[in-house]
Amino acid sequence: MAQKPCIPKGTRDFSPEEMAKRNYIFNTIKDVFLLYGFRQIETPAMENLSTLMGKYGEEGDKLLFKILNSGDYLKDIPDCELAEHDSVHLTSHICEKGLRYDLTVPFARFVVQHRNEIQFPFKRYQIQPVWRADRPQKGRYREFYQCDADIVGSDSLINEIELLTMIDEVFNRFGINVTIKVNNRKILSGIAETIGAADKIVDITVAIDKIDKIGIDNVNEELRSKGISDDAIATLQPLLQLNGSNSDKLATLKAMLATSEIGMKGLEEMTFIFDNLSRLDMKASVEVDVSLARGLNYYTGTIIEVKARDVEIGSISGGGRYDNLTGVFGLQGVSGVGISFGADRIYDVLNALNLYPAETSNGTKVIFINFGTTECNECMKHVMALRKAGIAAEIYPEAVKMKKQMSYADALHIPYVALVGETEVANHCISLKDMATGEQSTLSIEQLIDKLKNN
């Protein structure tokens, strides 16, 4: 009995049409990465679990796909241990490897492992799939690509400016209008310091983020319910009503954070970045947003998030600075800053806005109809000549009914069909049909090459 085949939930097949769109996305991002001097690396899909475990929190550890050891993996496990019936404990004995969960931890491992071969500052990009045993849902997959660019070994803010202009260029090429939100972890620390509630930063950023939806009174109430004192809430008021231009916001923050050394450091960094961006010709709107707190335990300076302005969807890109990426692997003092583009969400946005260029596929330009052995010999020579000229061409492999061959050409959106029957063989010519206009013409192979080359 034959199996009915399917793929694991949360994973996807990609058809030629989908691949053409995906390649357009990857190639666009890759082109910009190269333009900015980033250099590609790749790391294995499998990493040692000792590399991955403990890097993504307890929840992350659970979401790692773990690979069963090869061979008789139970051989050295004592019976008593099996009898415990403890999945988590057994895993540590029967699995040594896992699939990478993101590109950042493998990159940190790469930097430490190859530190003697790397020229710092190291500007690397990496476009590879990652795997997470998350519950699959709309827009969330168990296998998806990340497109990361990071600069490590330099704490210059020029790197932040470069990344922000690079984000601008990527989305400008896609034709997607975006807002780039920028925050700084040090400003958040400064706020916490100012109000004397360092452990409440997450509550505060969540509350600030709700202002537009629920209004300031409800936000204040929520802060109170989280155990933040009335004094602290009073001090927070300018922050809750932060608006106007980026300069206005930075001025308000400056007044508020005056007594916090770390807060003022963060403000200085933000100010430097916005001053510089104002001199460069940015298409995107770039906004100071103190509610931005993504990856709070991870980032130590600038925090970046990108939202599409014309589609309701989560962030389509994000990143920031981390001061101790490689510390966990024993290499201290390597500061880095990076950005990750979410290819799957960009795919959805381009679909929603119908922004794909007309010709994302570089598919076959002309197909030769197969009329049988004699004609076919002639067609094969023509096909070879076209390919030699760099023109994608094919011949229908079977001498089946013309209608079937034409509908194949039609389904694959092949723009030209070449017909070489008895007459054409005798006259050394090709009848060409333009599938868009229906127009027919008779050409020599040289004329055909000429026509399709200039097309």
Next chain:
Amino acid sequence: MAQKPCIPKGTRDFSPEEMAKRNYIFNTIKDVFLLYGFRQIETPAMENLSTLMGKYGEEGDKLLFKILNSGDYLKDIPDCELAEHDSVHLTSHICEKGLRYDLTVPFARFVVQHRNEIQFPFKRYQIQPVWRADRPQKGRYREFYQCDADIVGSDSLINEIELLTMIDEVFNRFGINVTIKVNNRKILSGIAETIGAADKIVDITVAIDKIDKIGIDNVNEELRSKGISDDAIATLQPLLQLNGSNSDKLATLKAMLATSEIGMKGLEEMTFIFDNLSRLDMKASVEVDVSLARGLNYYTGTIIEVKARDVEIGSISGGGRYDNLTGVFGLQGVSGVGISFGADRIYDVLNALNLYPAETSNGTKVIFINFGTTECNECMKHVMALRKAGIAAEIYPEAVKMKKQMSYADALHIPYVALVGETEVANHCISLKDMATGEQSTLSIEQLIDKLKNN
């Protein structure tokens, strides 16, 4: 205590230099695939084990990387089953997924699963990694890429001819001299039929393959030791001494296989293919080779193998026709023929023969030295202007010693270094150093763009 990071044995990291070479290989193959009208698909890294198991023989089942089920995977396993201490049996209860072992089985699964969306004949290509828990050794990895092109849904021999000319084009672009060996499973069946020893085909092909090394007498002795009768060995003699041109070989085979219907069918197919190839302008040497038996249980018609002529290494490409690819998944009668390029071995051959083009990397063309904040503002504008013109440019992010910045440029093989100091800022110009010649010149940004665009 920090972990000393490493990667699982048999896997590899790829540095920017290695990625540039690998991309050259993948892009060359991909360009030719497209030129021939193949269309890309991708499938998930993980497949259900029900899809993978039993497709690669008992040994293959062992070499599959299996993925532990998520969550409390022991929950529903009775104690008595754990007490059995049986790795193989337990695996079937705690793992549902595995990493793909090749691209062929996932492709077969893809064809069956999507058969209503696919336009047949389906010419697909796929370039993705595969994973095998093989013992790692020189040139054999646990993660490696396959580059496959197949045509399914057509049993026309035109497909074979297309694949053979495509192989020729790929290796011609690489500059690798190759011999393409061609055999046909039906000829092997015919030989077995003729000598009345169908179960001895493998022994026979192995023996034929040794003629050059050990001589005909030793080969005959080996055949006798394998239990092949003296009569059969006598009948095999013309085959063992098969030489001369392809036509000579085909003529000898014709005489020998005259009584075998299947043998004559195979011969007819081979003859058709070689006749057609002789009319096309092939660079590679194409040879009839009846000792070729790769994937014997798998291929049903043409068998193809490619050897590099100037390097001692295993086959660098191979493939053939399989008449029932999708039968195991319940879709009968889909014939296919395909070819797989071994990217890792091609990498080794290109390295051994030093055949990489001088410029495989499209890296940074010019780097701006960082002299400090004021100069840097000017440089950033220049860098942006260069990128706008499509020229990869960067700025050294820190105002460190000139020597350090120059050695960075040198290590990354960046061809030009731009210096914008106080004087250049005042005069709105750029001092440019050609790193190859040491030559220095002073240019406007427009002149610099012009120079690098034409470079």
